[in-house]
Amino acid sequence: MEGSGWRLLGRRLLQVLPVLGLLLVVVFALQALIPGDPARAIAGPRATEAQVAHVRADLGLDETVTTRFASYVGRLAGGDLGESNRSDVPVTQIIGQRVGVTLSLLLGGLVASVLLAGPAALVLALRPRSRAAWVIERVLSVAINLPSFWVGLMLATVVGLRAGLLPVGGLEPGLGGHLRSYLLPCLTIGISLSPFLARSAATSLREVVASDYVVTARSVGASGTFLFRRHLLRNALPPTVTLLGFQAGALLFGTVIVEQTFALPGLGAEMITAAAQRDFPVVQGLTLVFGLGIIVFNLLADVAVSVLDPRTRTA
């Protein structure tokens, strides 16, 4: 069993390779898609054509696409993502400085989602006819349609500015300041992600509660937290975790929105800036990082599901 867990991991990793390859190609192709001449932008308006050509050669933009791709992949193999067109800072350094923020948001957002969705799902699944469930159902159907930027805006305005309880944006210094600064952004992610999570979890919980094996478990005396922990949770979690895996892209995009809304120096905000400014080395590097992130996220979800559900281990 344990061996097959590793095998699954290995198989997943193998599946990931072509995805990575495609990711590289797509990332590189983006450059060709985007109009505008980065060399001209770098050289500035007063530069002569010769100077622009010089910059172009400097950036390697005068080579053929295949040559450029080959050299890009080659440098990538050495861990070199190039330097930002705007600031000459190595892309790896930019990522290094910002990845912590995005990871914190992801983690915090997940925690917030679970904290919000968990109780809601429990009420929906276990007390489906109650008044509370009715209210939650309505709240969810509205929450699912709330644009997350709007949620962020409101939280920053009401909790941050009006009540003055938490920072309205940016990162406050120190550990405590960081924690305070992440609260509202994570809550925003939580609010936009938890309706999906709550509904999915409620559905699978409901199915599990009505399942024969839970009826059996109750018939042999399992009840209360034991029943919940040992039978309900373990069986209801896998579909929800799988959903989370599917939602990885949306979750990452959620961090992008939140980073913008709350002016947090994360990868997503940098991505938006770089994309708008045609800073290709940065766009490419970040897209790769996001791609890897999704791959890792899915991998974690797969592994979590296979830990939770033994049936998925022996395919």
Added chain:
Amino acid sequence: MRRSPRLVATALVLAVAAATALAGCGSDGGAATADSAQKPRRGGEVTVLRSADIDAWDPDKALMIETFETLPQVMEGLVRPNPEGTDVLPGLADRWEIDAAAKTITFHLREGAAFSDGSPVTASDVAFSVGLWRKNVAYGTLYSAITGTRTPDDRTVVITMSRPSTFTLSWLANGTAVVVPKDFDGKTRADFFKNPIGAGAFEIKRYVPGQSLTLARNPHYYDPKRPYLDRLTYKVVTDPNQQLLQFQSKQAQMIESVPLDLARQFSATERHVVEPTATVHAAFVNTASGPGRDLHFREAVSHAIDRDTYVKSVFGDIASPAKGGLPTGVQGSATCGCSYDFDLAKAKQELAESSYDGSPVVVLVDSSSQITTRGGEVLVEMLKAAGIKADLQPEEGQVMFDRYSKGDYDLELAEVSSVSPSVGDIFGLVSYMVQASDKDKVITTAFDKLDVAATDTARTEATTTAEDWIGSNLPYVPIANPGRVYAVAATVRGLAVTPYLSYPADRLWTR
């Protein structure tokens, strides 16, 4: 407003994105007097929000106005502009002599000027720096009049020129003219500019590209009183709403160049208005192809624009309707006698006389600039009223610039700004841009005359020639001389912003 990171062209460039990125300020007299009544206090720190990071420490790689505003704080130049933007004030040089006949400027370096590592600033450092400016790819042309330097002694630098250029001194007050240690202290250029030192009021404490820049007092600064602040932090916040929130929640004390929509959200005491700036907001016309080749069409466009309404709608009154093609309030600028009047009937008449065939004209605007996109929306409506169909095409800065260079547009809404006390700098840019239509070299001739003009009369004569030519040929249709708003908390004093959007941070202090 929409947040979208913006590629900001410098004031030297077609400053398309100027709206939110350009810093501007003029100390208007009243506020300055009130402030000077109180004694600056030493100590404290200030956090300033800006919508874009500096794009390089090496001035030749920079495009952003933020860069030119920040660099001199760390790497002070020989001179700095006066707050009104009409003249230069002492910097590292405490005095200078201009010898028009000998075509030289002699600078005498300040006693005690030292780099932040403690080593003194010498004439050879300056000579090295001047050489640097001249060699620069992007901005070398600004210093094309300079032929070389002489260093008679450690404290004296003589700049020799090919002509008695008056522009050159102005350019030296610009953020591209930073003084660095000779031979970059033995480092390569790239290495030096990764973490540069200078003789400015501040030194770099911590720099996280794209996020924040913290400056700390330079302990070796030549003026023992300044800077007043212990620390100055620039935070990059692209989202205007976040800027407002962080300012209101006192997470920051200043916002550089607030978007004008947002400006209405600050109380009068928090608004620091710079109006007008040394900027021209104009519709540039493609005179090489399309309907813009026809002067009648250009006239029609000009008459179609109700500049008063435009200023109200787009700039919320923080601007003045353009009365000339060159910015006001800089050395030698003169309004022309020509008029840029709104006259719908005349516009229609001119249009009828033109070869305009009724097909939509492409109006290019910078999508990342709130001012130009909004201006575009207003412009399109005004053109429509005159019978010109227009297709508004917002593009990101670089794409827009690309289309502009290829002539893939009919009209382009953009701003050009002066960055030095001399009107010449914008003049030069204008001459560069209008080359195609300036067949008789009126502008270039006027520009050359202005460069060597020694008296105000001569200057006025040169600019008037240019203004007249712009007025009658309309290579671009001036619309407004926009202003800028800085948000400043009541606790922060000493802010004085030049019309070309820089402010000496060493004079800021907190209550």
Added chain:
Amino acid sequence: MAASSLEVEGLEVVTRAGVPILDDLSFRVAEGQALGIVGESGSGKSVALRATMGLPPAGTSVRAGTVMVGDRRVPAGSVTPAGVAMVFQDSFTSLDPTMRLGSYLAETVARHRGATIAAARSRARELLRDVGMTEPELRMRAFPHQLSGGLRQRAAIALALATDPRYLLCDEPTTALDVTLQARILALLKARQGAAGLGLVFVSHDIAVVSQIADVVAVMYAGRIVEIGPTATVIGSPRHPYAQALVAALPDLDRPGTRFLSIAGTPPDPSEFTAGCRFQARCGHPGTGCDQPLAGLDGRDHRHRSDCLHEDTHPAGRAS
């Protein structure tokens, strides 16, 4: 009669919409005794078992009734009575897929006996051996999906036995199994009934299976017991036309005929339940009074009876 017994009285199960699918059902089984309940789909036999366990099917609830385990009285539907366990029809879905057999059994044992884990595991091994597994150690490590149907059903029985029940409710425990496996499970249950004095309630649609295992047979139709009595007499001389038809429809391996007997029509949906005889519409010989209210039989009384008003006028036996 002397032995202590499991008695269910006045069981009433309704759907969410309030439609009764069982009304006033009572039955009894003594320790060491086997009660068989026969009926078609929808007759309410499985609902009765699950309601007895306090675990009515999703979407239904127990509205009334009491369950007596020995001399302990529990309101029906509220709790799972101690000393009663249940084996479900579908062993594929009735074992928790995420739990290894060994831990599942051991935890259940530990909870019931308050035993140590080691003791519980050895008891689990014993249970698996009891239900006929030849390699209990190997099976303890298995997850349900790794077992074949026959082994799974045995595991389910072992699980039920892990709570040391006095009464075992079996809901079609062999229906999904092949005949050879079915025979083994039946033998196993019969052995437990005999050796351990377990009271069995065995529900099936297959009258032949029931006849083999049960001492007393109750025939259910449309939520009611329509006939009850000692197995031999009910199978040998059914009185209710429905029971007669069921017995007659039984294909018999030893007496192959050319015709199969069957009952025309379909059983009524609970929403169509009437107060009168619910078999009326399909009955070959409806007579007068069949639409008069009818209560169904009290299953606590094991004497041979049917609730057909006209049972005496029907020709008894297999010919119909």
Added chain:
Amino acid sequence: MSQAVAGVHASSRSGRRMALPRFHQVAAVVLVLVAVVAIAAPWLAPYSPSAQSLDQIRPPSGAHALGTDALGRDILSRMMYALRTDLLLIVPAAGLPMVVGTVVGTLAGYAGGVLDAAVRWIADVFQGLPLYIFLVALVAAMGRGPASLLVAFTALGWIVYARLVRTEVRRIKTAGFVEAAYLLGRSSPQVLVQHVLPHALKQTATYFVLDLGMALQGVAVLSFFNLGVKSGTPELGAMVADAQIFIRSSTWMVALPGAAIVVLGVCIAAVGDHLSSRTRGESDGR
């Protein structure tokens, strides 16, 4: 007994139907009204959506029922046109992926084998790509406008449909009635058209309605990033984004288009949920 339980479910479902109709019917009526307003905007709107005035940032009044925006444009008129813009965007933004996904999914599911494996692989790969992030780059690359949005939404959305349809087609393909039709002499394409597609399409149609809501959110978010419609185009998300800095002083400017997004979303979801519960009910009842 299983029948009894099925009966229970059936009746509980009908019980829910008694309660649901009121909500989803209201939602449907709202959606129809919205569609009417969107279509008839040129006749209904009191002002041109682009007509500017110096009456800027005015609260609701007699002249401007919902006030004016920062360029003095009538918010009511702009919202009417915004509904038009949004409907015209979200219908193809949800429809195109549906068409692509349904075709791909049907072919993959029915043909099986290499084609199916290839489609599944591509879907997996797409799943592994940070498509929302790409979308930002893509729209930035191709410029704002309907074309970019549609390409982006299609690139993102087809997978769900392809998966859904593929699963459904494979399920139906092995259903007795499909196999019987084949044995009775229907050719594979005939079986596909006659028996398989109608069932698969019902699923996708249901999902399409729910997807409209996601498309609305997507368009709004992209507009918020200035990556959606061209500036100046009346669009709900862009209106919220444009007005957000006035949220403290002139709340109505943000609240109105924002509320329109939420209400529209809730209505779409209500109708979609109803349809999907009906579709589920039908397949259960088989």
Added chain:
Amino acid sequence: MRTLLEVEDLRVDFTVGAHGRRRRLRAVDGVDLVVREGEILGLVGESGCGKSTLARTLVGLQAPSGGRISLGGDLLPRRRPAAVRKRIQMIFQDPGSSLDPRHTVREALLAPLRVHRLADGAGEEARVRELMGLVELPERLLDAKPRSLSGGQRQRVAIARALAVEPDVLVADEAVAALDASATGAILNLLADLRTSLGLTVVFISHDLSVVRGLCDRVAVMYLGRVVELGRTAEIFARPRHPYLQALLAAVPRVGAPIAAPPLEGDEPPSLLDPPSGCRFRTRCPAAFDRCVTEEPALVTRGGALVACHLADRC
């Protein structure tokens, strides 16, 4: 009686597992079978013995991996054209899924007539009514949708639909397994009647020996993909020679008889993925001896039946 359907050395393989761990599973392994015109041949065995796969292969829903199937002397091709498919029809186990829920009974019956142009305008309706009569369904049900029919009625419609194309052979795969006892008899009677009235040839697959006993003329018993015993029903049920059939018969519940646990070894039947060497039944056979491990017993004639057992003579 004339041979109608002949199966020679039929083999059907499946590939199971995924991702490099593929294994071949031989569900039907060298089956020889003859179906005579007008007879009802029973095919019995426990789940997983390959009887359903054999049925699907006979009708052409599953392509054989080897061997030959001929019908009325014509060798049937691997991919059968419509005209060939129509000659062997199938009744499925699940009456719920055998009819398209969207089509009425009339539509279901008309479709095959139209495909094969078996009737024109007026004739169509007459034929449909005739078919309803054949399966003893009232004509008022013609406009009903499957949902409103009972299981037995649906199965009758399925039979009528199969009969519409006048097939030579009808394969019924567990056609009564999902029906209630009360409906089962009626369907069995119907099949028996149709054989008499139409001279229909039926292959009747079932796990239920009691049902097969009453309906079938001859019976083939399958175990792990092979036929182990075949002969006249009365003959082999009365004197089963193969220990497997003996065990099966012993296990069938009988009214009045005591429970008889069949004398089978082990607690689990072997897997098709890894069938035992020699005689496949040896791992469960109480009488297995050395020869059974090494040598596979051939199907030999013993007393009018075919048996595959080394001890066939002793029985």
